[in-house]
Amino acid sequence: METTNLDITDKMQKLKFGDEEEKQLSKEAKEDEVQIGEGVQTWKRNQESSFLCSTKSWDDEEMAIPEKIKQALRDAEVLRPSKIQATTIPLVANDVTRSVVVQSKNGSGKTFAFSLCSLLRIDPDEKGLQILILAHTRELVSQIWDQIQILNKYTEYYITQVRREDKKPQVGQITVMTAGKCKTMLKHKKIKFDTLKMVVIDEADHFFGSPEDKAVTTRLLQQIDTEKKDVQKLFFSATYKDDVKDAIEAIIPEKSVSIKVKSKLTLDGIKQLYFVAKGVRKFDIIEDLYNEFDNTQMIVFVNTKRFGEKAHEHMTDKGYKSSIITGNVDPIDRDNIMTKFRNRELQFIFATNVLSRGIDISDMKLMINLDIPFVRDADGFENADYDNYLHRIGRTGRFDTKGIALTIIDGHTRRYDKEMECLKQIQEHYGTDIQELKSIEDLPNIYNEHCNNE
Incomplete structure (x- = not known):
């Protein structure tokens, strides 16, 4: 099994801090831990801390955010990354073969995290489907599309959302849809995965929550793997039951990371x-x-x-x-x-x-x-x-x-x-x-x- 050692302390010490920030950083570094599990690494951050990451910036080299996207972030007044964004984006951007399972509470910035990850993977010269984002309701599809467009203000990639009633669905460089709609489009050969780089599953616990949902999702991911090798898979949710974790681990490569940003009080605020x-x-x-x-x-x-x-x-x-x-x-x-x-x-x-x-x-x-x-x-x-x-x-x-x-x-x-x-x-x-x-x-x-x- 291939593993990746995440030296959190070394990464953080590259930055300069004042006395108080140094004390906080030392405290956070001690509380962070890397655990190697069977097939999946787990990075747990057990800490009582604020929503924003006090030690990270959009300008950090490891974030790899281009200026056009940073300008969109400034326009949206998103001036610093949240903890889940600061943790997820470098992992995804710096190793495109790595699949990632993310667990973080509602409202912690998961949608912006995978939206940024998606935009960072786009090749402007490739007009085919590169990022497929799956959500389980049409409301979520529309909401995710809206969020990506905020970040896409200056990059102007072709981003589409597909709804059940769309008679002529458009597939963009990034496409957001439900799994059911994707299944239907596959059946009628309206979508192909030969240029696909990444698939994102939002509210992943829902996609594996029942035998029927699990079967549909598993078959879809298997079809993707059949058509295109080494597609990066990202799973995001606030909760994962044990059977859902088992189902996900069964279909992702061994070189995968599970990120769990967990505060002492899950319902803080x-x-x-x-x-x-x-x-x-x-x-x-x-x-x-x-x-x-x-x-x-x-x-x-x-x-x-x-x-x-x-x-x-x-x-x-x-x-x-x-x-x-x-x-x-x-x-x-x-x-x-x-x-x-x-x-x-x-x-x-x-x-x-x-x-x-x-x-x-x-x-x-x-x-x-x-x-x-x-x-x-x-x-x-x-x-x-x-x-x-x-x-x-x-x-x-x-x-x-x-x-x-x-x-x-x-x-x-x-x-x-x-x-x-x-x-x-x-x-x-x-x-x-x-x-x-x-x-x-x-x-x-x-x-x-x-x-x-x-």
Whole structure:
């Protein structure tokens, strides 16, 4: 097995720092560790630290960022790399044969990381497909395309997004699409991989989460390897279950690196609260919450389509501007709903877990779990759904901002015990404290104290 030794301390000591920075650097270097696993190296950064990397710059030689992209970064006011960007980009750019598995929390800058990696691999003289980026929803496809175009402002590479309804899909030097659409295009010979250099899979845990998804993704990657050897593979996600890790390790080369940027508090920056709905319907709590805030939009997560529809109808009947997004909402309608929400034409979106991953809403500082997420085990017992809890509340507190995540607990005795047990499981799993909100009227003060004191 070929391995690569990552001497973090030596790399960092090439730069010059003041006394305080030197102390911090020494602390970080001691806490970094390189572990060699079977087939995959693991670089863990176990530290309580800020979103941005204090010791890295876009101008660093190892980042290899051309001036046109640096100018686009300045225009976007992205003046320094985040930790995940500072770690991932040099590894990918300096060894194009290396596949990389990246785990970092929601809002840590993963999309910009792989967008920059993609742009750095482009040969301007090659007009064929060089970078394929796969996302699991059309919303993510559009969002990723938007992010890359921000960075592509001066390089002006040909970047396309492909949607299900596109009758004549265009394949660019970088193309973003869902795996399902890619499978269809392969079937009809509308895409080929002979010029492909890199494939990126965003929210990778979703692509291997079920036997069906795993089969589709594995076959697609095998087809890529058949048509083009040595295609670099990048996987990005906030969470990886053990079976997903096993599936990925089975299809990537031994010369691969797994990067895990993990803070002591996984949900740092998000104040987590719960409120017990005693003697009232959960719907009424949402109305009370809105009345306590002026012009605050809310994404409200539910576990089932049926409950989401009831909540949406209740708020609409009350005169609020509300909509709902579930897996069976038409993709074009979903796009329209998200556009209206971003344009502040909607006050509420009720959503199932389909909206819990990868969607960025600027200034989203309040997120509501109308249902606590759970999964049933083989015996039918309810247990906390840790991953979806993390992804849901990750819609707030993004990019080192602060946010509030409020989970509504059913006050009826039969449901109360089950939901409180799930809440306890989440606290123990993440080593975090979810505090009780005694009164809805207290939330504005908590919100202002937490979110407005950056």
